[in-house]
Amino acid sequence: xxxxxxxxxKQASSGNRLxxxxxYYLIFIGIAVVVPFVPVIIRAFSFSWFWxxxxxxxWWWEAxxxxxxxxxxxxIFSGPSHVGEAIINTVFIAIVVTIVCTAISLPAARVIxxxxxxxxxxVEFFLLTPLIVADIAIGLGILITFLQLGLTGGYVGxxxxxxxxxxxxxVRVLTSVFQGLSRDYEEQARLLGATPLKTLWxxxxxxxxxxxxxGGLFAFLISTNIFLLTFFVGQxxxxxxxxxLFAKVIGGSSLDTxxxxxxxxxxxxxxxxxIITERFLKEEIFAKGFGG
Amino acid sequence: MTELVLQNLVKKFxxxxxxxxxxxxxxxxxxxxxxxxxxxxxxxxxxxxxxxEEPTSGEIFIDGQSILHxxxxxxxxxxxxxxxxxxxxxxxxxNVGFGLRMTGVHKDEIxxxxxxxxxxxxxxxYEKRFPSQLSGGQQQRVAIARTLITKPKLLLMDxxxxxxxxxxxxxxxxxxxELQKSLNITTLFVTHDQIEAIxxxxxIGLMFAGEMVQYGTPEEIFNHPNTPEIADFMGATNxxxxxxxxxxxxxxxxxxxxxxxxxKTQPDATVGDKITMTIRPEHMEFFSVDDDGTxxxxxxxxTIAEAVYHGGTVSYYIKSGNIDLQSRQRSTVTFDTExxxxxxxxxxxxxxxxxxxxxxxxx
Numbered sequence: 001x002x003x004x005x006x007x008x009x010k011q012a013s014s015g016n017r018l019x020x021x022x023x024y025y026l027i028f029i030g031i032a033v034v035v036p037f038v039p040v041i042i043r044a045f046s047f048s049w050f051w052x053x054x055x056x057x058x059w060w061w062e063a064x065x066x067x068x069x070x071x072x073x074x075x076i077f078s079g080p081s082h083v084g085e086a087i088i089n090t091v092f093i094a095i096v097v098t099i100v101c102t103a104i105s106l107p108a109a110r111v112i113x114x115x116x117x118x119x120x121x122x123v124e125f126f127l128l129t130p131l132i133v134a135d136i137a138i139g140l141g142i143l144i145t146f147l148q149l150g151l152t153g154g155y156v157g158x159x160x161x162x163x164x165x166x167x168x169x170x171v172r173v174l175t176s177v178f179q180g181l182s183r184d185y186e187e188q189a190r191l192l193g194a195t196p197l198k199t200l201w202x203x204x205x206x207x208x209x210x211x212x213x214x215g216g217l218f219a220f221l222i223s224t225n226i227f228l229l230t231f232f233v234g235q236x237x238x239x240x241x242x243x244x245l246f247a248k249v250i251g252g253s254s255l256d257t258x259x260x261x262x263x264x265x266x267x268x269x270x271x272x273x274x275i276i277t278e279r280f281l282k283e284e285i286f287a288k289g290f291g292g
Numbered sequence: 293m294t295e296l297v298l299q300n301l302v303k304k305f306x307x308x309x310x311x312x313x314x315x316x317x318x319x320x321x322x323x324x325x326x327x328x329x330x331x332x333x334x335x336x337x338x339x340x341x342x343x344x345e346e347p348t349s350g351e352i353f354i355d356g357q358s359i360l361h362x363x364x365x366x367x368x369x370x371x372x373x374x375x376x377x378x379x380x381x382x383x384x385x386x387n388v389g390f391g392l393r394m395t396g397v398h399k400d401e402i403x404x405x406x407x408x409x410x411x412x413x414x415x416x417x418y419e420k421r422f423p424s425q426l427s428g429g430q431q432q433r434v435a436i437a438r439t440l441i442t443k444p445k446l447l448l449m450d451x452x453x454x455x456x457x458x459x460x461x462x463x464x465x466x467x468x469x470e471l472q473k474s475l476n477i478t479t480l481f482v483t484h485d486q487i488e489a490i491x492x493x494x495x496i497g498l499m500f501a502g503e504m505v506q507y508g509t510p511e512e513i514f515n516h517p518n519t520p521e522i523a524d525f526m527g528a529t530n531x532x533x534x535x536x537x538x539x540x541x542x543x544x545x546x547x548x549x550x551x552x553x554x555x556k557t558q559p560d561a562t563v564g565d566k567i568t569m570t571i572r573p574e575h576m577e578f579f580s581v582d583d584d585g586t587x588x589x590x591x592x593x594x595t596i597a598e599a600v601y602h603g604g605t606v607s608y609y610i611k612s613g614n615i616d617l618q619s620r621q622r623s624t625v626t627f628d629t630e631x632x633x634x635x636x637x638x639x640x641x642x643x644x645x646x647x648x649x650x651x652x653x654x655x
Contacts, residue, residue, distance in 0.1 A: 182375070182377065184373050184375065185377050185379065187342075187344050187364070188373060188377045189379075189390070189394075190343075190363070190364040190365045191344075191364050191365070191367075191369065191370065191371045191439075192365075192390050192438065192439070192442060193365045193368075193391050193394045193395045193442060194365055194390075194391075195365055195394075198394055202390075202394075203379060206381045207380070207381060
């Protein structure tokens with residue numbers, strides 16, 4: 001049987017084309033991701049918005065001119081809201097957590113990826129337990145210990161607590177990166193006269209940079225979203241965006257304008273970081289954090 | 293000036309002995325190959341010398357000094373890896389200068405020596421290229437330049453030719469041998485490829501299962517293998533079993549499947565000894581049955597079972613009674629399948645080993 005030019009063309013292009021069902025499915029997923037955001041965005045720019053109206057009856061910019069106190073975004077950016085302080089706290093904690101997390105995950109991932117030792121699978125499983133055990137259980141356990149050690153109510157305690165859910169992701173990402181990296185590079189560097197530290201800095205680090213970026217992004221995003229551990233260990237002393245948001249919505253009945261605005265601000269650090277690091281990221285490495 | 297001495301090296305991984313009581317001396321400027329099947333411990337030996345593995349016991353001396361306590365970066369040993377491992381995030385210039393940068397050599401000197409090294413490997417003008425933009429042969433030459441620039445006392449190579457295609461092999465082979473001779477650098481390389489070992493090395497150490505089974509020049513190993521296993525590994529795949537039936541101080545007659553074959557008498561031979569005999573495929577001589585020039589002795593009858601044409605040569609699979617033989621002949625005269633032939637086994641190319649503990653290799 002001979003294949004005509006046309007048939008071959010068809011075969012070649014069919015790899016890129018989705019069936020109608022696949023397309024509908026993708027559209028559905030897209031909607032499911034984006035739609036829950038819509039009310040938050042509308043709410044953040046509304047003044048009064050009551051059921052059953054689809055859009056706010058009065059927008060924030062309509063109400064702000066004759067308001068007797070700062071409204072909506074004006075309040076957010078005013079001193080008494082403490083939003084600025086919360087942003088700084090959140091980002092500062094996330095940066096330190098990311099750096100410390102990378103520093104402790106690098107050697108661990110390297111050993112797990114390259115060495116054979118007794119109990120290796122147990123260690124790998126043990127690393128996943130923070131993801132399996134409920135936040136609140138870990139939080140309570142930490143709180144009791146940290147109270148004894150005097151680590152509550154300060155940055156150090158919060159950073160230590162944040163390392164618990166971030167490290168498993170980082171180790172996972174870096175382990176798979178190390179598995180894809182031949183040991184030959186480090187060995188070659190050593191044989192050319194490089195000390196272990198110089199080998200790490202000039203050879204290993206540049207070669208696993210995409211992995212560090214992906215893992216770092218994970219750690220940063222997780223840290224900026226942690227409420228429970230921050231709340232328990234921080235004891236209300238240290239305000240971060242998640243603790244502020246929870247304070248706003250603790251009533252549960254409705255999302256007020258300020259709450260929606262804090263929620264939007266909370267999604268910003270991750271978004272900005274993603275844009276900055278986008279060119280370093282490779283989807284496949286990123287996916288490995290999820291076990292892909 | 294570097295003399296390498298390995299003394300009773302042993303390496304065990306858990307219960308597995310990878311290298312067993314291995315000793316070797318390479319004089320200054322020596323070019324030695326460790327040859328053996330993959331997994332025979334040759335690469336482990338290389339890695340122990342480089343400091344990438346720690347021996348379980350034994351000693352390694354360079355110029356009489358033990359180097360076992362030194363970290364790899366303090367041994368001043370160059371090693372070319374099989375896959376060259378050029379650093380992908382550095383261009384050729386940075387790759388070649390890496391060793392000097394790590395040891396704090398001044399910038400200007402690095403530039404000068406990098407240029408010199410690239411000239412030596414005929415890659416001047418490639419400074420700004422990245423490894424991914426180079427061919428296999430060029431990558432290897434960059435790897436060689438990167439190692440030699442640090443002026444190592446000893447050069448180690450892991451399968452130096454195996455990643456190259458046939459034409460490049462030829463080129464790199466003469467390049468490496470010339471470079472080695474001109475620098476007079478003591479060199480040890482490992483390979484599983486007997487041709488590679490024969491082509492490059494002055495001396496070959498044959499390793500089976502962690503042990504050195506024979507050491508000598510390529511000619512010695514090729515023409516005087518110590519055991520049938522070595523003969524087999526070196527390509528003499530024809531194994532014939534027989535018995536010594538007659539003995540004079542000079543000539544020993546052996547009965548092989550009803551054929552009487554004469555060879556030179558070996559010192560400890562006695563009548564009635566069971567022996568194994570082998571011959572290289574290219575050393576048999578074929579004659580058609582009606583050829584008048586057929587020698588009178590050491591001739592056996594055979595039938596061609598299969599002929600495979602290679603171009604310059606033809607491989608024949610021959611049946612002779614109970615014996616299966618494999619031969620390679622020049623293609624100037626060819627024999628068809630099923631044709632009857634006479635095969636002359638020249639006594640000078642027959643290797644006789646005592647015992648018949650080994651079954652013929654299946655084809």
